[in-house]
Amino acid sequence: MDIAMVTRTIQLILAPVLIISACAITVGGLLGHYAAISGRLRELTRERLEQLREDSAHPYTPGYTREHLGEIDAQLPDLLRRLRLVHDALLCAYSGVAVLVMDMFVIALAVVTGSRGAATLALGSFLLGTTGLFLCALLAIAEVRTSHVAVGDAARRVAAIGTFEVTGEREEVHP
Incomplete structure (x- = not known):
């Protein structure tokens, strides 16, 4: 194997590295998002337990507490x-990265052996790794959409607090 072939092999092996680097940036953002959602879940469950503890101490629950529990439950x-x-999404991203790292070895094997089967396997594993990253992106898109809808629903629920029925029409109660 001459120096030109070694250089070409290294270039081929490093091709998936660009995708892996982009994926690392995406994974970093997703991990931060995962931590934020987890933290919010812990906070809401703690709030709910505190509200329930207060309710058991005071059997006549004020309206605010019931509304707050309803908001948490929603x-x-x-x-x-x-x-x-x-x-x-994180599992898809990590799986895609693992397959792309494996692909780097398969590319090297294909170049060294000159095997068409190894070359086909290299292409297949590259496409499989890319598919994992594509699924990660689709799941992240679905989460952003779900988040947008959830925030809108929460805002509408809170905006509805303090309204009551008067002759079939909703009126706001102004303090």
Whole structure:
């Protein structure tokens, strides 16, 4: 193997590195997002437990406490669903990276042996790794959409607090 062939082999092996680098940036963002959602879930469950503890001490629950518990109960399933989407996106990204790293070895094997089968396997593993990253992107898109809808729903629920029915029409209660 001459120096030109070694240089070409190294260039071929490093091709997946660009995709892996882009994926690392994406994974960093997703991990931060995962941590934020997890933190919010912990915070809401703590708030809910505190509210329930206060309710057991005071059996006549004020309206605010009931509203607050209702808001928490509405948010928890959405946050769990969003956490699962980010979790699945991370698994796809990590799987894609693992396949692309394996692909680097398969590319080297294909070049060294000159095997068409190894070359086909290299292409297939490259496409499989890229598919993992594509699925990661789709799941991240679904989570962003779910987050947008959840924030809108929460804002509408909070905006509805303090309204009551008067002759069939909703009126706002102004303090």
